[in-house]
Amino acid sequence: MKIIIAAGTGFLGRNLEEYFKEKGNQVYILTRKPKRKNEFHWDAKTLGEWKNLLENADVLINLTGKSVDCRYTEKSKREIYSSRINSTKVLRKAVDYCTNKPKLWLNASSATIYIHSETQMNTEENGIIGDDFSMNICKSWEKEFFSPDHEDVRKVALRTSIVLGNNGGAFPKLKLITKAGLGGKQGNGNQKVSWIHIVDFCKAIDHIIDHENISGIINITAPNPLSNEELMMELRKQIKISFGLNAAVWQLELASVFLKTETELLLKSRNVYPERLITSGFRFLYPNIESAFKNLLQPFTSAKTKDF
Template sequence: MKIAIAGGTGLVGKALSNSLSKKGHTVLVLTRSDSRGSISDNTRYVPWLNKGNQPEKELEDLDALVNLAGSTINSRWTDKGKELIVNSRLNTVDELAKIIQNLNIKPKVFINASAIGFYGTSENQIYTEESTKPGTDFLADTVVKWESAVKQIEDLGLRTVLCRFGVILDAKEGALPRVALPYRFFIGGTIGNGQQWLSWIHINDVVRGILFAIENSELTGPVNFTAPEPIKMKDFGKTLSHVIHRPHWLPVPSFALRLLLGEMSLLVLEGQKVLPSKLLNHGFSFQYPHLDAALEEIFNK
């Protein structure tokens, strides 16, 4: 297949492009930098978003266009930071819509990143793709705007899939290295009250899920990318401590995290129990459905 990726240098983008390349697919990584040419035998950069760039010349006859671009949410949410988080996502979708409009042969499917932040937070509710009422916090509002922007691409006749990512577990990037750091110094413990749900997914299953969405023509709309077994934060900490052979004893109080992180603290102090109903109903098999096996692969492989 011929697949283009916007945001191909981020956590998911790098893992996806590497996996697709190893499988023999042709991968085009859209980049804002001056990088040109091949990354590997079947992966190459395509410059875009700069004056004079004409990425559409290389994006004809795509099997899939994957959009993972957007400013990181892992920074303090100042007013300026929030504006960047939202606008970077909306502007990217707008630019991709313009490119698609100019293609003679449009992609068969458009895959867009999204987030389970859509649902808001709760210690009691269970969310699936059938849960259509969004939350009321900043993340939920961002996701609503982001997913609404993709409607313009769907209106061009493309099958669209909105990958609502949970907390992605990876050895070097994302939230896990930060959460694991106190444990490595023997000061790890429950974050907040420990009753908040963590809807997680191993990076390998993210990549496999995206490829599944590309190949499965029946998948459309929002799709939750979370493991089938969410876990409460207190149990996550205990499992992590067991896997990396460190004690789980020193609680991290909520007020301290709120002082340190501001509004962004809701990412770890509040959560939601999200199930991947669509993936499971369409026959997707998780490589890491259980947290202990996922963490073992990440830390002890």
């Protein structure tokens, strides 16, 4: 296949590139700072020569968006919004230019589109979507993606949970604070954590590509969310750390100022279930957190795990 990954130099993009290259596919990356032969410059808001890559592409994957791991200043909010909306808009223009359009367009979204819930399990069909900054960003993002529709392009919005891997994302930070003795619960610890192993993330994307009946919204997450307290307890167990200091909400609020982030990333309860993946026949290699942590903590385990 010919696969285009927009913003493909980050954690998810690097792993997807490796996964699909190992299967013999051609992978091209759109990035602000191209360094390799398969990387092409784009600024995520204006058309350029890169648009020619989309001609006869099998898959277009858009992962563009300013990281939400920042303080939600008015400037940051504007950048979080515009980076997602503008990149989706310009990709739509590029798709419109194509004589032979990409067969499939996968666009990033987020499991944070659902409300804070410790009891309500959010599937694609019954998930409850609320009204705050983060949820409204996701709603606007998906609206821009699906409208106007391209009848001859299959579109899938990826409502992705926290992705766990050794070469980026949240897991290296979680491992670091746990080894430092700070791996207790955050807040009351009841907030649900939805997550997925990086290998299952890549395989889920592959599954969607292979199953032409899948379109629209899909939750990209493991089937067993667990509480923050349970998550940290299991990580301490796997690392063989007997204790972990808890962090009260006021301590997290104070620390978030110095770390230039927001407590929402730790305290929001994301209780999400991958109903469409499962009903379409997808099988997780790491369905529970114990198996995921065991794999990630193996000596010399890397992004190119043998499970690829």
